Amino acid sequence: MAACTAWIRALVLAGGIGAALLPSSAFAQAVAADAGIPIESDLVKSKCGGCHKPDANNRMTRISYRRASPENWERTIERMVTINKAAVSAADARAIVKYLADHNGLAPSEARPIAFEFERRLIEWTYDGDKDVATLCSGCHAFSRVMSERRTKDEWAGLVSMHRGYYPLTDNQPILNGSGFRRSRSLPPEETDKRQPMEKAIDYFAKTFPLVTADWTEWTSAVTPANLGGRWAVTANIPGKGPAYGEMTVTADASPDTFVTKTTMTVAKTGETVSRTGKALIYTGYQWRGRGADAGKPDEPWREVMFVERDRTEMWGRWFTGAYDEIGIDVKLAKISGSPMVLGAGQLALKRGGSASVTIFGANLPATLAPGDVSLGAGITVSGVAVANGVVTARVAVAADAKAGPRDVVVAGVVKPSSLVVYDKVDGVRVLPRAGLARTGGAVFPKGFQQFEAMAFANGPDGKPNTRDDWPLGLVDAKWGVEEYSATFNDDDLKYVGTIDAKTGFFTPALDGPNPARSGNRNNIGDLWITADYTPEGAAEPIRARAQIVVAPPVYMRWMASEVGK
Numbered sequence: 001m002a003a004c005t006a007w008i009r010a011l012v013l014a015g016g017i018g019a020a021l022l023p024s025s026a027f028a029q030a031v032a033a034d035a036g037i038p039i040e041s042d043l044v045k046s047k048c049g050g051c052h053k054p055d056a057n058n059r060m061t062r063i064s065y066r067r068a069s070p071e072n073w074e075r076t077i078e079r080m081v082t083i084n085k086a087a088v089s090a091a092d093a094r095a096i097v098k099y100l101a102d103h104n105g106l107a108p109s110e111a112r113p114i115a116f117e118f119e120r121r122l123i124e125w126t127y128d129g130d131k132d133v134a135t136l137c138s139g140c141h142a143f144s145r146v147m148s149e150r151r152t153k154d155e156w157a158g159l160v161s162m163h164r165g166y167y168p169l170t171d172n173q174p175i176l177n178g179s180g181f182r183r184s185r186s187l188p189p190e191e192t193d194k195r196q197p198m199e200k201a202i203d204y205f206a207k208t209f210p211l212v213t214a215d216w217t218e219w220t221s222a223v224t225p226a227n228l229g230g231r232w233a234v235t236a237n238i239p240g241k242g243p244a245y246g247e248m249t250v251t252a253d254a255s256p257d258t259f260v261t262k263t264t265m266t267v268a269k270t271g272e273t274v275s276r277t278g279k280a281l282i283y284t285g286y287q288w289r290g291r292g293a294d295a296g297k298p299d300e301p302w303r304e305v306m307f308v309e310r311d312r313t314e315m316w317g318r319w320f321t322g323a324y325d326e327i328g329i330d331v332k333l334a335k336i337s338g339s340p341m342v343l344g345a346g347q348l349a350l351k352r353g354g355s356a357s358v359t360i361f362g363a364n365l366p367a368t369l370a371p372g373d374v375s376l377g378a379g380i381t382v383s384g385v386a387v388a389n390g391v392v393t394a395r396v397a398v399a400a401d402a403k404a405g406p407r408d409v410v411v412a413g414v415v416k417p418s419s420l421v422v423y424d425k426v427d428g429v430r431v432l433p434r435a436g437l438a439r440t441g442g443a444v445f446p447k448g449f450q451q452f453e454a455m456a457f458a459n460g461p462d463g464k465p466n467t468r469d470d471w472p473l474g475l476v477d478a479k480w481g482v483e484e485y486s487a488t489f490n491d492d493d494l495k496y497v498g499t500i501d502a503k504t505g506f507f508t509p510a511l512d513g514p515n516p517a518r519s520g521n522r523n524n525i526g527d528l529w530i531t532a533d534y535t536p537e538g539a540a541e542p543i544r545a546r547a548q549i550v551v552a553p554p555v556y557m558r559w560m561a562s563e564v565g566k
């Protein structure tokens with residue numbers, strides 16, 4: 001009972017319901033914010049309590065004073081087992097991660113800005129808060145790992161001590177440069193912050209990422225069981241292949257928050273179908289962590305990381321595989337109710353003055369349709385419509401004077417806004433990503449691959465290339481190649497670092513380890529230009545687009561094996 005009162009007090013004092021009824025002195029607030037989250041799980045108490053003693057109010061040292069993502073809880077527990085020699089079986093560890101991610105987790109608003117961390121995306125991202133602290137804490141891992149946690153001030157200090165104790169390198173790195181932030185990035189040039197960088201960081205984290213927040217308080221009272229069972233329409237983007245559409249059936253499994261899944265998808269460009277089965281677990285009421293495998297490849301599961309929106313009608317995220325989680329697709333799922341849905345078209349664009357067959361994907365669409373039931377807007381005539389396996393195929397002619405720009409797709413009165421664009425001509429082709437990363441492997445370490453794709457563009461309303469209003473027109477079949485990216489004299493990377501598939505744009509790096517055939521017995525690392533040659537319809541000359549690839553060594557030290565999806 002006492003624990004309960006303390007917890008309610010903490011919630012209330014942090015600004016929740018009834019805050020106005022209680023004294024709000026700074027002292028009372030500080031005490032409440034640090035009061036800790038009682039641990040009610042017997043399993044956590046028995047497996048962790050030997051070292052993290054619960055007090056009379058079930059607050060366990062360290063554990064009660066921190067909230068974290070499932071990944072960070074997992075990471076900590078792994079360290080408890082490997083370094084601190086905690087005796088925890090894999091099954092118990094999973095149950096403990098589940099309990100702690102649910103009860104000492106992140107609110108949706110806290111996890112949303114760092115979704116890419118859990119989705120394992122390789123992106124460029126900068127923290128828009130304090131620049132000194134961001135520099136200090138993103139030398140070894142992304143700052144999003146820091147944002148995966150909320151702690152009391154003491155706990156932030158404990159984290160810094162843990163780093164200094166276990167990773168003495170931290171001391172040679174910016175954490176302790178002995179002179180404060182002399183060249184602070186967050187202060188004007190004439191001002192100096194005399195604090196040690198780590199002291200500043202601890203102060204900053206205590207204020208910016210405190211244990212108790214209004215959002216978490218609200219979520220803990222609002223959260224309801226994740227009843228995700230039912231049919232979900234899947235819209236995916238597959239690098240190198242473009243849009244894919246399909247359906248996932250989600251069925252409740254034996255224990256709460258667990259599900260089994262069945263997914264089928266069709267890649268619009270190639271017509272190939274994917275069919276998968278899997279399992280998923282929901283953490284904190286909204287964090288989907290699953291595993292799904294292709295029917296033919298049960299031993300090569302993909303991980304599924306998705307964010308479930310609060311109204312439980314939408315979830316989105318990334319499904320991925322590869323030794324570096326580098327192969328993945330972007331997905332968006334929408335709950336299928338009784339009414340018809342239009343998900344999108346099989347292509348991104350239609351050329352003015354041409355005719356085409358447009359495939360339209362949806363759910364619950366009528367089994368028969370007349371040309372009058374499908375519309376792509378003014379200047380586009382629909383001459384025939386067929387429906388097969390729920391996929392609509394419309395024969396369309398685009399008038400030479402049809403207005404260029406994004407078009408809505410309408411099927412049987414259901415509108416999907418901006419589904420494709422009407423354009424005049426291909427103004428350029430871009431290779432995506434513009435800078436890729438692969439890792440040598442195959443001998444001792446696994447290879448890290450990179451998929452490239454060639455996207456055609458029209459210049460858009462401003463008529464200028466490479467601006468925000470450009471229209472992507474879809475992936476084109478380019479002829480892929482590599483060229484030397486001259487970084488040193490007699491650069492010979494072309495011969496050694498890897499190859500690209502001329503048809504698919506899939507880059508495969510060379511073997512890891514020293515290569516006696518290479519001068520200085522060097523590793524097969526380096527950088528190259530990736531080239532894509534594409535000849536638009538009617539053009540005499542191909543357009544060439546380029547991107548860069550860096551072929552790096554393997555990651556020799558892995559700190560974390562991801563289990564949270566199991």
Ligand code: HEC
Pocket residue numbers: 044047048049050051052062063066076077079080083084085086087088096155158159162
């Ligand atoms: C054998 C003793 C032992 C057991 C059992 C143990 N721990 Fe720890 N724990 C430690 C020590 C020592 C530290 C401080 C060093 C560190 O962070 O690794 C620590 C630190 C922590 C921290 C703070 C880490 C941080 O990031 O600042 C958390 C949270 C934690 N433990 C959780 C747990 C959980 C959950 C369990 C049960 C699965 C557990 N511990 C079991 C010894 C233990």
Ligand code: HEC
Pocket residue numbers: 072075076079136137138139140141145146149159160163167169170173174175198201559
């Ligand atoms: C010298 C490299 C290095 C620097 C600099 C560094 N970290 Fe870390 N950090 C690590 C490593 C390695 C781990 C993984 C520890 C583990 O789980 O065994 C880690 C783990 C973490 C975790 C997860 C905690 C847990 O219990 O596993 C957090 C949070 C974190 N770091 C925050 C920070 C903050 C805040 C800073 C800046 C003050 C920082 N890191 C700077 C190397 C670094």
